[in-house]
Amino acid sequence: MRGDLAKAFELANTQVFRRATLSKSYTDLIGRKLFLAILTIRGLGAFALITLGVMLNKFSVARSVMQPRVRHEISRAGVALLPMFLFIALALGFLVIGQTVSALAKVGATNYLGSTMVIVIVRELGPLLTAVLVLARVGTANVIELGTARALGEVEALEALGIDPVHYLIVPRVIGMALGIFALTVYLIIGALGSGYLFAFLQDVPMGPGDYFKQIAEALNWLDFALLALKTVAFGFFIAIVTCYHGLAQPLRLEDVSRVAVRAVTQGVIVCVLVDAVFIVLYLVT
């Protein structure tokens, strides 16, 4: 267990470089940053593969312990965030969709309403906004919890008890975040589309609710549902990997935890954008 982790973390054991003296030139600085980025990507990749391996190999290990932990993480990354997401959905509907509907109605382009809503809300804004909000709310907590646990020696204590830290600490968070982001995205999209129409209705846009939802339903196809599910699960998986990697792998001292949390959130946003870009290409290709 420790050996597997050590191999992954060794790849990104960047402490040597971080301790190096300050760069004397911009080329030194860029070179060092580039080298650190490559090491981090390798470390993250190895950590993701290890986590996937543990998820598959230990699927049925210690179910009586793991099932409550998975349920807790689903609740934390999903159910507990529902009130906040309902508010965000209302705000998104009022601020973005309502105005779009009104603008399209003014220029007589309401025929494009369905496809506009699907592209803006279902494909892009809904999943990405959900991912970034969950990253900020739960991802940060992940880094701090795991970093503190690591700094206080809880990871060593798990290993001493023959418990795989990746199985006990990481797998529930990955599952919880993947399912949580998927469910929250669905709620956010439904809530935003509903409140968007409400806002447009208040502005006397000449369109019945039946026409509005019919247009959206016609603009959706099976690929949107399939890629939405895949995309949100991918967001959840990668956010969990980035935050858990930084929480578990890097900080060994309490004073490092806050610094690493900031780094993890920054990298989490970058990963979200990259995953989103991959799915845009998929939408364009299919």
Added chain:
Amino acid sequence: MSETTFQPAVIEMSAARIGALRDTLLTVIEGVNWSVASGEFWVVAGRQHSGKSDLLLHAGGLITPASGSCRVFGCETKNFGEAQIAERLRIGFVFAGGNLFNQLTIAENVALPLRYQRNAPLAEVARVVEELMELLELAPYADNTPANLSANWRQRAALARALVLQPELLLLDNPLGGLDGRHRHWLLKFLEQLWSGHKYFGGRPMTLVVTTDDLRVWRHPQRKYAVLEEKIFSVLGAWREVESARTPAAKELLAEPVETTI
């Protein structure tokens, strides 16, 4: 304990180079040659930051030596993996300060290894945990989280967690550190009982290794002693060898603490 000397070694280190947990590139002890037989009680003494904890982590298979060999129950710790989980569970480890899981209550901390490793029914787990906590006088604190307990009780909870799987080898990192007089006395007595065979564990004698920065409290004619000094691990042997040792570290570890008054 002379009848146990012919049994196979529980811990065997050969030219092991001990690295630090927090910086694996750093060597804290060079070339350790050490053999712990079944049923022995070893006291490893050293000043602060001399590498006692790192040595114990190696002995527990939690870190592998940078070079050389470290075998626990005949199994090379470099090969410790899922297939060797049975060997790992024969070792109980009590960290300095406890290293309890802060999100769990004391009862949950003690129950976790049993639930995870044995997948035992909840009722059976509850019974075993309750008995063990009664034995260690922890029952009143079962529902407390570690942050709400004093260091004395946290250390005792860590001991309960290490004992719940009934290990054959118990490693304790500076177990008396931060304990008050009453708890020190209780722990010394309890470890003595474990070593000679506690009835709760079926009367089976346990092999014990403790680290300390004060040798005097561990004085016992049948225990074995080793000292860490200047990256060197020296086996002293029985207590009379400790008393006759001439090294500065041994003298310091045997000396009365300096009284400080304001």
